Every structure is written in C-alpha cells, then in structure tokens.
Amino acid sequence: MATLAQRFMTNPVFSAVYEGLWRPAFTRLFSLGGPGTAEFDKALTAYLARSGDRTILDVACGPGLYTRRLAANLTSDGRCVGIDFSGAMLAQAVSKPLARTSYVRGDAHHLPFRDGAFDTVACFAALYLIPDPLPVVDELVRVTRPGGEIAIFTSVTTPVSQLPGVETIGKLAGFHFFGRHEITDRLRAAGVTRMEHTIVDQGQFVLATKDQS
Structure with missing residues (x-):
C-alpha cells in the first residue's frame, strides 16, 4: 500500500504546487532551531554545481529543482x-527545460544505470520519504565511479523529532527519521570510508568520496 507521502508525490495537483509552495514551507521545518539547514544546503549544492565536464545523477529529483x-x-x-x-513530478521537471539536463522515470532501489556511471550522485530532501530507504544508499554508491562523490541531505533524529506525537505522525505519513549514524554506517558497509557528516538543525548532510577500487 502506498504511503501518504507517495500518494501526494504522484498527485498532479500536488506536483504542480510542490516547488513553489510546499517545498519552501517544508524546508523551513528543517530549520527549527536556526537558519543553518537552508544555508548549508545552498553551500553544498553550489559546490556540487561547480563548473566542469562531469556527469551528475539527481536521485528522487521531483520537479527538477x-x-x-x-x-x-x-x-x-x-x-x-x-x-x-x-510521472507527475517528472512532468513538472520537463516543463522547465534546461540545457544539459535529462530525466528518467525509475525506482531508486534499482537505478537503471551501470556501475560507476556518474562522477557525482546526489539525493537531497527525498530519502526520508522513500520506503525501505537504506538499500537506496547502496545504489547511490554503486552508480558512483571510484573517486566520485556521493551527497545526501536527509532527516535526522533530534529532540524535536522525539516530541510526543511527532514521530507517530511522521510514520503515518511515510516520513523516516534517520538515526545519527544510520546513513554513514550504511555508506561504510557499502565500502565508502571517506566522508564528511554534518548535522544542522533538523537535517543531516553527508558528502562522501567513493573509494578507489
């Protein structure tokens, strides 16, 4: 059965207002306790978007922001x-075409790309909505070339997320609060040893380099 979050994400009406209305409001929830999440997100995205002849994969891209x-x-x-x-989110993405972008419909648990296909693989503000999310981390590593980078922005368990009712509501909606070491432990299990892990407000950022084979 689809979670509430999945139903929303596949709804054409919700997809149409996601980027302009829902996403900004939802992002503010990550900044409870300070403005750091949005600032760190902007800085990390700018780093990943540096100039160069590179291949990048944006996993669970939504409307392509x-x-x-x-x-x-x-x-x-x-x-x-x-x-x-x-498909509803991808319809929004392709309605705003930009050079050097392309979109694929597929399952993050089984990315339709060969091993080591990308220089950079990112999954931002989405992993917490994917059912059974940890195998997706394995896929992020698999499709990254040796020496390439893996970037993740997702949720983290904090005192706020443990307030009465918050975790229950999150589970009902299909939202996963990750433990502080859950993502980094999974990356290590997949063979990644070099990483920077930063917890900011209600979110966590991981920037990892895939080991050379």
Whole structure:
C-alpha cells in the first residue's frame, strides 16, 4: 500500500504546487532551531554545481529543482540526469527545460544505470520519504565511479523529532527519521570510508568520496 507521502508525490495537483509552495514551507521545518539547514544546503549544492565536464545523477529529483541547479555550470559533454518514480513530478521537471539536463522515470532501489556511471550522485530532501530507504544508499554508491562523490541531505533524529506525537505522525505519513549514524554506517558497509557528516538543525548532510577500487 502506498504511503501518504507517495500518494501526494504522484498527485498532479500536488506536483504542480510542490516547488513553489510546499517545498519552501517544508524546508523551513528543517530549520527549527536556526537558519543553518537552508544555508548549508545552498553551500553544498553550489559546490556540487561547480563548473566542469562531469556527469551528475539527481536521485528522487521531483520537479527538477536540484537537477537544474546542479546542471547550471556544466561544460562540454557534462550532463545532470534526474530520476524519480513519479510521472507527475517528472512532468513538472520537463516543463522547465534546461540545457544539459535529462530525466528518467525509475525506482531508486534499482537505478537503471551501470556501475560507476556518474562522477557525482546526489539525493537531497527525498530519502526520508522513500520506503525501505537504506538499500537506496547502496545504489547511490554503486552508480558512483571510484573517486566520485556521493551527497545526501536527509532527516535526522533530534529532540524535536522525539516530541510526543511527532514521530507517530511522521510514520503515518511515510516520513523516516534517520538515526545519527544510520546513513554513514550504511555508506561504510557499502565500502565508502571517506566522508564528511554534518548535522544542522533538523537535517543531516553527508558528502562522501567513493573509494578507489
């Protein structure tokens, strides 16, 4: 059975207002306790969007907000590919075409790309809505080339998330609060040893480099 979050994400009406209305309001929830989450998100995205001839994968891209940002400074044959399971979200993404971007409909648990296909793989503000999310982390690692980078922005368990009723409501909606070491432990289990892990307000950011084989 689809979670409440999945139903929303596949709804054309919700998809149409996601980027302009829902996403800004939802992002503010991550900044409870300070403005740091939005600032760190902006800085990390700017780093990932640096100039160069690179291939980037944006997993669970939704309407392509991050996809377009990540593609903005690519050069030569550089390209950013967004992948999402929601046709409604992808319809919004392709309605705002940008050079060096393309979109694929697919399942993050089984990314339809060869091993080591991308220089950079990102999953921002989405992993907490994906059922059984940890195998997705394995897939992020698999499709990253040796020496490439994996970037994740997702939820983290904090005193706020443990307030009475918050975790229960989150589970009912299909929202997952990750433990502080849940993502980094999974990356290590997948063979990634070099990473920066930053917890800011109600969110966590991981920037990892895939080990050379």
